[in-house]
Amino acid sequence: MTVCIEPLAVEEIPTCTEIYLQAFAEDKFSLAAFPRNDIANLSAWWTDMFLDEYQSQRAARFVKGMVNGQIVAFAKWNIPTRNADGDLEQGGDDPDDPPTYPSHANQDLANKFLGTLARKRYQIMDLEMIATLPEYQGQGAASKLIQWGLDIADRIEAEAYLESNEENVLFYQRFGFTIVEDYVLEELSYRESFMLRAAKKSSLPA
Template identity: 30%
Template structure:
């Protein structure tokens, strides 16, 4: 088992985030929303760079293998105050399927808002693991980081899980909230109350 370490993402890592996203998530619905073109990669880079440099509520973390420190194993984006952090994305790029993007991401936001209202919470906005590094503990490290912080600050946490990933999140105390609805793409709203 590799001895991974968790670190904050640096500005110079931003292109690697986009590359990893496409390596891990190149399924038809994602490629319809975000075609793998230079312009869309630039859109991703700008969105992540803006968050990293200008949004104090969004924390980007990466997992690296000390034996290969330049290779990104995984990354996560935790939003520590979704009520204050603003829009999740900049305006959709012209090359994106804007209707699908709007539908998918509006459903998740509406689910979260319906449950929490004005209640402060943490949001695991993004979790990406390189396909060759799955089931080696990287995702668990990134989830645990947020859960520990949520417990320390007595905050609940929210995420939208793909059905295949839901069992992992359940191990950390996230519970399905099927009463909030499940999108047509199979995203499951999951909530974890603080464990103080």
Template identity: 30%
Template sequence: MATPNPLTHTPQLILSLATLADIPPITALWYTCFSNPLWDKLFPTTPALYAWWNAANSDDLLHKASQVYLKVTDESAEGKGKIVGYAKWGFWEGGEERMLEDRLPGWAAESDAGLCDVFFGALARERRRVLGESPRGHVYLDMLCTLPEYRKLGVARLLIEWGCEKADAQGKEAYVDATEAGKPVYMKFGFEPQKPMAMELDGQQMTITSFLRPAKKQL
């Protein structure tokens, strides 16, 4: 990924709930954040895949009250309300019937379905290993994206703090899976790294680590 140009203004960052109208720019933001040869096989940069993501996220917003989308916008005169970061938080009750593998719809025709099954299946198995075969209730940070030029300005902090505060209020653990690059960020918010999971996908080696934030004891 090319080095982004530094901002020439001071952003005014505002956190709010995302709406259906925000889904297309959120999809575009996802592709900005997740761009490498492996992701290009899982979710090619094509109109069909953009439509797939738009439909999947819209279905979450319309039909799954447990899935919450947040956005951070830059409300400065220069930012003009642009979405510069987003997160998807899932609020899971213990013993849900819905399988962890089904958090995304059936793969698009242009995706490498085999690779998708391997990757997301491994994440689901690791989540069960950490949280139990019939996973206990927890709060799951499903997606987190920040525009490159807005990183290290507090966007991720707003998105992560919101979910951690909700987890504390509910007395639940918070969970996220991430690459090594995300480790310092999540540990700053009290997430504890679990056993790293090494995998090979399409000839590429990668390591994913699950992070668990202990539940806050309720008084």
């Protein structure tokens, strides 16, 4: 299967929502925090959030995996730039200022878990979101989306960061990520691993 990686266009944002909801249809945290009993409201919320991030976050880069003209996967990478002191920074939203979640969401659970993740990834290059349609999982789309971001990380000599549930840790380790900390959401006995890939010296121009 040939997967083409391209920038995502703003009008394709609703497709990200469709892919996310299918890809995370059995994820314990996603189901608990964002129940599927009001799918129209939930879909609208995710679409609005993705659209706001696409348009307002200077570090955000949305990319898509295409197969025969169909979007089958997408990723959101946050790519920092160097400030006047030479330090990498993302800028953007304050991780301690959470978004407004949909009315039927479990607000406390979402804030506790997602707020922890946001504080971990702030001011570093990170893979914030990646999702693949179930029927295309395991066929290389996610790998290409990850490698797209890692090529940039190597060019700017940045560490790369992501979070992984227990099922996907081994997959990310193939790309050089290692676990630096585990976080367990006790309410769900849900483990999330914070993973880093070391910065690499680059011979390419930034």
